[in-house]
Amino acid sequence: MTKRSATLIIDGQPHIELPMHSGTLGHDVIDIGSLGDHNVFTYDPGFSATAACQSDITYIDGEKGVLLHRGYPIEVLAEKSDYLETCYLLFEGYLPTADQKADFEKTIRYHTMVNRSMEQFISGFRYDAHPMAMLCGLVGAMSSFYHDSLDITNQQHRTISAHRLIAKMPTMAAMCHKHFIGQPYIYPDNSLSYAENFLHMMFSTPCEDYPVHPALTRAMDRIFLLHADHEQNASTSTVRLAGSSGANPFACIAAGIAALWGPAHGGANEAVLNMLSEIGDEKNIPKFVLKAKDKNDPFRLMGFGHRVYKNHDPRATVMRESCNEVLTVLGLENDPLFKLAKKLEQFALEDDYFISKKLYPNVDFYSGIILKALGIPVEMFTGIFATGRTVGWVSHWNEMITNAYRIGRPRQLYTGPALRDFPPIEER
Ligand code: CMC
Numbered sequence: 001m002t003k004r005s006a007t008l009i010i011d012g013q014p015h016i017e018l019p020m021h022s023g024t025l026g027h028d029v030i031d032i033g034s035l036g037d038h039n040v041f042t043y044d045p046g047f048s049a050t051a052a053c054q055s056d057i058t059y060i061d062g063e064k065g066v067l068l069h070r071g072y073p074i075e076v077l078a079e080k081s082d083y084l085e086t087c088y089l090l091f092e093g094y095l096p097t098a099d100q101k102a103d104f105e106k107t108i109r110y111h112t113m114v115n116r117s118m119e120q121f122i123s124g125f126r127y128d129a130h131p132m133a134m135l136c137g138l139v140g141a142m143s144s145f146y147h148d149s150l151d152i153t154n155q156q157h158r159t160i161s162a163h164r165l166i167a168k169m170p171t172m173a174a175m176c177h178k179h180f181i182g183q184p185y186i187y188p189d190n191s192l193s194y195a196e197n198f199l200h201m202m203f204s205t206p207c208e209d210y211p212v213h214p215a216l217t218r219a220m221d222r223i224f225l226l227h228a229d230h231e232q233n234a235s236t237s238t239v240r241l242a243g244s245s246g247a248n249p250f251a252c253i254a255a256g257i258a259a260l261w262g263p264a265h266g267g268a269n270e271a272v273l274n275m276l277s278e279i280g281d282e283k284n285i286p287k288f289v290l291k292a293k294d295k296n297d298p299f300r301l302m303g304f305g306h307r308v309y310k311n312h313d314p315r316a317t318v319m320r321e322s323c324n325e326v327l328t329v330l331g332l333e334n335d336p337l338f339k340l341a342k343k344l345e346q347f348a349l350e351d352d353y354f355i356s357k358k359l360y361p362n363v364d365f366y367s368g369i370i371l372k373a374l375g376i377p378v379e380m381f382t383g384i385f386a387t388g389r390t391v392g393w394v395s396h397w398n399e400m401i402t403n404a405y406r407i408g409r410p411r412q413l414y415t416g417p418a419l420r421d422f423p424p425i426e427e428r
Contacts, residue, residue: 006030010040025059025068041411051232053240054403057090057395058231062308067315069229070094078318083224084108084194087166087391090229091159091398111167112188112197115145118172122179131176131383132261138172139165140254150248152401161249162394169387170194174201177380195221198387202376215329216374219322223367226315227385229392231308235259235266239393240400244408249397256393257386263302266389269381271302272368281336282343293353303365304348310358319366326370341369 004020016038019031029051032042044050059068067074070089077086081095088096088104096104121141125134143150146164149157175185178201186201196217203210230236238259242252260266279288291299306313327333345361348354364385371381 004028008035010038023054026061036411041413043413047232047237052237052408053232053400053405055232055396055399056093057399058229058392060231060308062306062310065309065311065314067230074226074314075318078222078225081225082194083221083228083388086225086228090391090395091162107163108167108194109190111164112171112190114168114171114175117145118175119185122175122185125179127182128180129176131173131180131380132257132267132386134176134179135172135383135386136254136257136261138176139169139250139257141250142168143248143250146250152243152246152248155402158249158398158401162391162398165249165253165390165394169390170198171201173380173383173387174198176383177202177377180377180379193217193221195224199374202380213329215325219326219370220374222318222322223370223384224388226319226363226367227388227392229389229395232396233265234262235389236393236396239397241408243397243400244405246407249394252397253390253393256389260386260389261382266364266382266385268302268362268364269368269371269385270378272365273372273378273381275302276337276340276344279340279344282340285340285344285347289347289351289353301344301348301354301359303368304354304361305357305359306362309360309362312360313362315363316361316366319363319370320361323366323370323373326373330373332373335373338369338373341365 004022006018006020008016008018010016016035018034020028021031022028035041042050057070059071060066069077069086070093072081072089072095077089081089084105085096085101087108088101118138118141121138122134125137142164146161149160149164151157171188178185184206186204186206188197189200190197192200196212199212199217199220200210232240235256239252239256242255243249247255263271275288279285288299289301291297292301292304327335327338332338345365348359348361354360367385368378368381371384372378376384
């Protein structure tokens with residue numbers, strides 16, 4: 001194979017040859033690592049055209065609306081797999097055999113309980129603490145409980161930390177919810193599936209069990225599965241950057257949770273429901289759409305648009321199906337809020353501004369509606385996204401540590417003052 005390179009000429013100076021690399025799919029990359037030797041950096045705030053790492057885990061073709069995990073399309077995984085099997089695939093790199101699948105499920109099942117002190121930790125939060133604030137703290141605090149598995153150079157330690165994170169996230173998320181609504185915590189029930197157990201911990205009380213409808217369990221499992229990984233997004237890149245310093249996995253995932261919280265990322269599902277409440281009525285849709293188009297108004301239609309998908313979000317297509325199923329099972333097709341969401345979706349899909357800018361409903365538009373229909377308070381939505389995404393974060397972290405890596409250290413275009421004298425205080 002011929003070695004390819006790109007040539008850079010700066011102000012007529014001698015050419016700089018930059019090697020190029022090709023992946024199995026996707027754009028080629030120009031390796032600019034040597035540019036610093038030529039006293040020049042590249043500038044790409046927002047990482048629009050910068051690959052920060054090499055990865056085997058997930059591939060996205062935003063133009064075609066393709067999302068592959070280890071080569072398998074997300075639609076196929078949503079149909080034929082389940083969340084825990086997809087976790088195995090993402091972390092280990094291949095689909096499990098029947099025995100491996102059963103072993104993995106058993107391992108996750110038997111790691112679902114959290115240390116009793118976590119309960120005291122949660123009760124220290126104010127009654128109305130946001131679940132994401134609690135989750136950031138709880139996951140960071142896990143590093144204070146599991147000293148037995150913090151050697152990041154040891155693959156066994158990395159694997160057990162990953163299992164603990166995947167298994168305990170639903171328990172901790174449900175505990176945050178219970179604290180938020182002032183109910184006693186419900187312990188995990190190891191006879192239940194992952195998604196069923198989560199709904200049980202969310203909705204059962206010591207007085208009454210919550211019988212979970214199979215269609216709702218399926219929808220919950222799909223929400224976890226569809227959020228499991230998404231390549232080098234803001235929170236995953238945050239986890240990698242934190243991990244590049246050698247920080248322990250719990251600290252890194254806590255950093256990922258913080259990055260996920262913002263409304264431009266995982267916070268969008270919560271923002272969708274808040275926006276629908278603000279719109280209030282179908283007759284107000286045109287007014288809000290006009291606001292979203294107004295360049296001088298910061299308002300955006302939450303749950304629409306994506307940095308990478310410029311055709312459609314394949315996760316949204318699957319989530320839309322689940323959304324319709326859940327609304328039917330729960331008899332909510334005529335609920336005013338859900339009718340409003342459907343009308344908004346239709347309005348935006350037919351509007352020239354949204355069509356020309358390729359702003360389609362994304363996964364968070366539909367997941368927000370499903371979670372609301374399941375009776376989950378909006379404050380919990382992003383914590384549920386975090387629960388599903390934990391496997392993606394920990395898989396990327398593990399991949400980075402397994403391969404050669406250096407501490408992440410971006411450069412900058414400095415625009416502050418040049419060297420100046422320090423004036424004595426009386427002369428300022
Ligand atoms: N409503 C109205 N206009 C929009 C929207 C929107 N939701 N999204 C983008 N635009 C416009 C934006 O004003 C800009 O217009 P112009 O070219 O005239 O300046 C153009 O579309 C491109 O927007 P951008 O901000 O440059 O795009 P981006 O790639 O930086 O941002 C995004 C992507 C997802 C942050 C953005 O579309 C957005 O804020 N959407 C709403 C929040 C949301 O739903 N986020 C969840 C993303 S999916 C879950 C996840 O993976 O995290």
